Amino acid sequence: EIASQALGRALFAREVSAYWLRRSWDYIRSEPLDWIRLMGRKWLIVWNVRELEDADDFYLYQKWSWLLRGLGWANHFGLLVPLAAMGLVLTWRQWRELWLLYALLLSFALTVALFYVFGRHRLAMVPALALFAGASLSQFGPLFRKREVRQSLIAAAALLLTIAMVYWPVMGERTPSxxxxxxxxxxxxxxxxxxxxxxxxxxxxxxxxxxxxxxxxxxxxxxxxxxxxxxxxxxxxxxxxxxxxxxxxxxxxxxxxxxxxxxxxxxxxxxxxxxxxxxxxxxxxxxxxxxxxxxxx
CATH class of the missing domain: 1.25.40.10 (Tetratricopeptide repeat domain)
Known part of the structure; x- marks a missing residue:
């Protein structure tokens, strides 16, 4: 609608896409620092605990479903991402075997940040995050019992820093939109x-x-x-x-x-x-x- 108004005629879908692509490049060239700030904010939103709704609003559905209310206390990025960050640290020595998982996770995150951040768009990141979160749960206990203090502290620091990042109030409260x-x-x-x-x-x-x-x-x-x-x-x-x-x-x-x-x-x-x-x-x-x-x- 906005593109059609700007050009004064009805547009095909490809013409709408071309219009917004031109506008995006014009904005990046004219306001590079503002674009960098915007991308930094979007990067934080990619990992944020709050689900950014599209047509469906998880926080609204919670009011109508006891199951979603029960799952909602832990089934979110606020738990998954910090555990995955700790798992990344604990499995770093195996990077030659795991590099493809790193690449997939990074490419998914960058794609979401570059285009549009919605909860459903970042769903593709969940399998890789879950694998690293599982690694953190399985490896941190034995590591701590072996008294490997240095690696335990690094993993714990990664966990705490990531918790601070994902709970940073960049998007407001976790309430219906x-x-x-x-x-x-x-x-x-x-x-x-x-x-x-x-x-x-x-x-x-x-x-x-x-x-x-x-x-x-x-x-x-x-x-x-x-x-x-x-x-x-x-x-x-x-x-x-x-x-x-x-x-x-x-x-x-x-x-x-x-x-x-x-x-x-x-x-x-x-x-x-x-x-x-x-x-x-x-x-x-x-x-x-x-x-x-x-x-x-």
Whole structure:
């Protein structure tokens, strides 16, 4: 959508990819230090204890599943990665036999950091991490009993330093995300559980006040149930956050048209079409509003 707006026409998938690739290279060339800082932050996120959600939110599902709540206390990168770091130290003397595992783990981590960090994207790292974590559990005890103090201290230091890294608060609390709460609100609204849907949208905005999708969905549901003033306020807030949000302009046009203010509705519909010409709903609304306005005496 953003690429299409920038180029002023509908794009094929390969054209969208080419657009963002050009934008990425332009950014790296113009802001190299900022890009390095960004990559450093993304590298920390790759190993962080918090799962970065995509369409599915693990922390939201935990509220509905006793099994996930039970597993969640230990089944995460906050335990796996430190143990794997200690295992890497303890198995370093076997690097000739294990170099392929090192290469796989590093390549997976770099790929995730370079592109987009999601919990599901870093899942490919888990098998290699689990092998090294298992090595730490099997080798540290015998090593300690043999009183190999130096190697034991190095392994323990690796464990503690990695714990500090993975628990570094680079991503916020391990709580349901705005996107997850917004998606839950959509499902609840479809099921007719309106009050629960409204609460979920409001929680999404508490979690991320600038999350415009939650503004839009909450406004749509409020307008559908007669709370017009609050709905319009939310849509104006969404447009203030992102003036190029065509759907918010279109929804404001629909609300004002339903109130009989066709002049203002036409302005909003035109704004929506100007921002996103391929938004068919806004085009239809604009044509209808103009026709109704012209029929007025």
């Amino acid at each position: 705005a996107a997850g709460l917004n998606n839950l609100g959509i499902v609840l609204a479809q099921q007719g559980r309106i009050e629960m849907a409204l609460r979920s949208y409001r929680l999404a905005l508490q979690a991320e006040p600038r999350f415009i999708a939650a503004h839009y969905n909450l406004a749509t549901l409020l307008a559908r149930h007669g709370k017009i003033d609050e709905a319009k306020l939310l849509l104006h807030e969404a447009i203030k956050i992102n003036p190029g949000y065509a759907m918010a302009h279109n929804k404001l046009g629909e609300i004002t048209a339903a109130q009989g203010d066709l002049e203002v509705a036409v302005v909003h519909f035109r704004e929506a079409v100007g921002i996103q010409p391929q938004l068919a709903e806004a085009r239809r609304n604009l044509e209808k509003a103009i026709a109704l306005r012209n029929k007025k005496p």
